[in-house]
């Protein structure tokens with residue numbers, strides 16, 4: 001793993017396309033703090049990772065994707081993965097896959113998910129590490145992880161690296177509840193009792209992770225763009241590009 005370079009992204013999104021991104025943001029009336037930086041900043045972000053010498057070119061570019069339950073992480077990751085050529089690793093999906101395997105570990109994970117609690121870090125990190133290795137990708141979105149500071153510390157210890165960026169979906173609680181109740185995927189945790197618990201866990205344990213990475217200048221916040229069903233249905237490549245550029249100062 002960690003072998004291929006990041007150049008493909010730059011070839012696909014040269015700085016000259018920045019006017020498309022800018023006009024797209026104007027259409028969506030971003031607040032000043034959420035205005036996109038030029039696309040060449042995005043290009044620089046990736047160039048600096050790709051050009052960081054032998055050591056760095058051997059590890060993938062890692063984006064943690066965080067946000068409350070129902071904030072749109074999975075939906076947007078699918079788009080970003082297809083627009084930017086990232087592998088999309090959803091921590092929740094990986095855990096549900098373990099449940100489906102019928103293993104003893106899976107039974108324990110199911111009990112935890114039903115209650116909206118967080119699965120022990122060693123289990124999740126090991127499953128993510130394996131999935132990263134199997135994907136052999138040079139750009140990875142890790143969706144819905146780390147859920148708490150202990151998760152974050154375990155990832156850094158076991159995988160031996162930090163994320164390059166963190167994308168944070170900042171969505172109002174009432175909107176998240178509405179979306180979860182309408183998700184219709186037959187999930188054991190999309191019921192109002194568990195949703196209330198998940199929202200508490202998000203506030204108390206996940207927000208500190210966002211704050212930690214904010215203080216390290218790694219967080220890119222996406223908010224207004226993703227609230228309306230209209231924007232959601234009309235999401236385009238340039239909007240995904242803006243997402244990467246809305247950096248929290």
Ligand SMILES: Nc1ncnc2c1ncn2[C@@H]1O[C@H](COP(=O)(O)OP(=O)(O)O)[C@@H](O)[C@H]1O
Nearest residue numbers: 069070071072073074075179183226228229232
């Ligand atoms: N911007 C949006 N507007 C309206 N509905 C959305 C939007 N983004 C996602 N959804 C819907 O909300 C639900 C939760 O989205 P999902 O991507 O699964 O969120 P998360 O992974 O953060 O829990 C899904 O049914 C999805 O289709």
Ligand SMILES: O=c1ccn([C@@H]2O[C@H](COP(=O)(O)OP(=O)(O)O)[C@@H](O)[C@H]2O)c(=O)[nH]1
Nearest residue numbers: 069070091092113116117118119144145147
């Ligand atoms: O790193 C993770 C990711 C998920 N979960 C558990 O899996 C559930 C569903 O996670 P997922 O990311 O699928 O939910 P989403 O936020 O996308 O609705 C969470 O509530 C947790 O119980 C966990 O323990 N650790």
Ligand SMILES: [Mg+2]
Nearest residue numbers: 073074092144
């Ligand atoms: Mg999800």
